[in-house]
Amino acid sequence: MATYIFAGASSAMAVQAAKILQEQGHSVIGLSTKEDNGNYTEWHTIESYTSGNFPEIETTIDGLVYFPGTINLKPFNRIKEEDFTKDYQVNALGAASFAQAYLNNLKQAENPAIVFISTVAVTTGMPFHASIAMAKAAVEGLTRSLAAELAPKVRVNCVAPSLTDTPLAGRLLGSDDKAEAAKTRNPMKKIGTPDDLAQSITFLLSDKASWVTGQVLAVDGGMNVLKPL
Numbered sequence: 001m002a003t004y005i006f007a008g009a010s011s012a013m014a015v016q017a018a019k020i021l022q023e024q025g026h027s028v029i030g031l032s033t034k035e036d037n038g039n040y041t042e043w044h045t046i047e048s049y050t051s052g053n054f055p056e057i058e059t060t061i062d063g064l065v066y067f068p069g070t071i072n073l074k075p076f077n078r079i080k081e082e083d084f085t086k087d088y089q090v091n092a093l094g095a096a097s098f099a100q101a102y103l104n105n106l107k108q109a110e111n112p113a114i115v116f117i118s119t120v121a122v123t124t125g126m127p128f129h130a131s132i133a134m135a136k137a138a139v140e141g142l143t144r145s146l147a148a149e150l151a152p153k154v155r156v157n158c159v160a161p162s163l164t165d166t167p168l169a170g171r172l173l174g175s176d177d178k179a180e181a182a183k184t185r186n187p188m189k190k191i192g193t194p195d196d197l198a199q200s201i202t203f204l205l206s207d208k209a210s211w212v213t214g215q216v217l218a219v220d221g222g223m224n225v226l227k228p229l
Helices: 012-023 081-106 130-150 167-172 176-185 194-205
Strands: 003-007 027-032 042-045 063-066 113-117 155-161 216-219
Touching (some): 003 012, 063 194, 155 194
Parallel strands (some): 155 216
16 A cells, blocks of 8 residues: 655545545545645645645655646736746745655655646647746756656656646636637547546556656647647
8 A cells, every 4th residue: 555645635636636546545645725635544734835834744655746736827918926926836846845845755665756737838838828837847847857866766757737627727617618618729629627637647656657757748638739620
């Protein structure tokens, strides 16, 4: 049985990934700024995802996943410096602090893994995504740098989704017209689900991905590479 820690554990993707892992007999520790524990094996409510707020965990940890993110879409001329700073803090600095907090726990495991979350907007230029694309590009850079530094002991990968039907994306899918337009833009003509992402994340955590590291896995219906006629 493996033990994993999820930061941002109240997110829809995290809850679904935890459910999959627990059904496989694993233990999942949840960390969140919210109090709803989502039936995790263990739960810690923290103030924020910054250095010094992560609780000490004594046990060996087999994998980390950092779920916190933002969707702050604005025209470039309306993005304030504090918007850039917040997006970078939550998405990139939080991910780095989380990995630092539990690195020693990971190194005690046999096949430890870290998974971060990016976005299709890093590789596919999208209007109004300047701030989040910058922050998530930093996450992809962190992924590759850590994968090189921690090899061969710790595998580090990243999942880059397109628009996924979660509460975080609610205002982008808040009407039938918006949802239909999002489906139409996607080569697979669908909106991602929390389970689509959870299946990919749990694969990257598992021994089935034991020869996969330093990768950014696009789970986006082909949005980053396909332009159907």
